[in-house]
Amino acid sequence: MAIERTFSILKPDATARNLTGAINAVIEKSGLRIVAQKRIHMSRREAETFYAVHKERPFFGELVDFMISGPVVVQVLEGEGAVLRYREIMGATNPESAADGTIRKLYAKSIGENSVHGSDSQDNAKIEIAQFFSGNEIVG
Numbered sequence: 001m002a003i004e005r006t007f008s009i010l011k012p013d014a015t016a017r018n019l020t021g022a023i024n025a026v027i028e029k030s031g032l033r034i035v036a037q038k039r040i041h042m043s044r045r046e047a048e049t050f051y052a053v054h055k056e057r058p059f060f061g062e063l064v065d066f067m068i069s070g071p072v073v074v075q076v077l078e079g080e081g082a083v084l085r086y087r088e089i090m091g092a093t094n095p096e097s098a099a100d101g102t103i104r105k106l107y108a109k110s111i112g113e114n115s116v117h118g119s120d121s122q123d124n125a126k127i128e129i130a131q132f133f134s135g136n137e138i139v140g
C-alpha cells in the first residue's frame with residue numbers, strides 16, 4: 001500500500017481531559033507518524049467551513065458549538081494507507097459501537113463528543129490538510 005497522509009483533529013473533549021498524549025500514543029503505536037501538529041482554537045467560521053458537508057444535518061449547530069468550545073490539536077498523519085488505517089484505529093463514530101482498543105472506545109464520551117476526527121478519503125485529506133497547514137509546517 002502507498003504512503004499517504006491524512007488529517008486528524010483531537011477534539012475539545014480530548015484536550016479538556018488532558019488526553020492528547022494518550023491518543024498520540026495509540027496513533028504512534030499503530031505505525032502512523034505525526035508529521036505536523038499544532039494546538040489551536042478554531043473560529044466559528046473555520047469550524048463551519050470544515051464541517052460544511054454536514055450543514056443540513058440536525059446536529060450541525062451542536063457540532064460547530066462543540067468544536068469551538070475549547071482548544072483542539074490539528075495533525076497530519078503519515079503512513080501506509082493512512083486514511084483507512086486511522087479510520088480503523090479511531091473506531092465507529094458512536095463509541096458504543098466502536099471496537100475494543102479503538103480511540104473512541106477507549107476515550108470518547110458520546111457520538112458528538114467523540115475525541116477524534118479523521119479524513120474519510122484521500123481527496124478530503126488533501127483539502128482538510130490545506131485548510132490548516134502550509135507545506136513548510138509538514139515535516140515527514
Ligand SMILES: Nc1ncnc2c1ncn2[C@@H]1O[C@H](COP(=O)(O)OP(=O)(O)OP(=O)(O)O)[C@@H](O)[C@H]1O
Pocket residue numbers: 054059062063092093111112113114116117118119120
Ligand atoms: N447524531 C449526532 N449527534 C451529534 N453529533 C454527531 C452526530 N452524528 C455525528 N456527529 C458529529 O459529527 C461528526 C461528523 O459525523 P460523521 O458522520 O462524518 O462521522 P465520522 O466520519 O465518524 O466523524 P469525523 O468526520 O469527525 O471523522 C462526528 O464525528 C460527530 O462529532
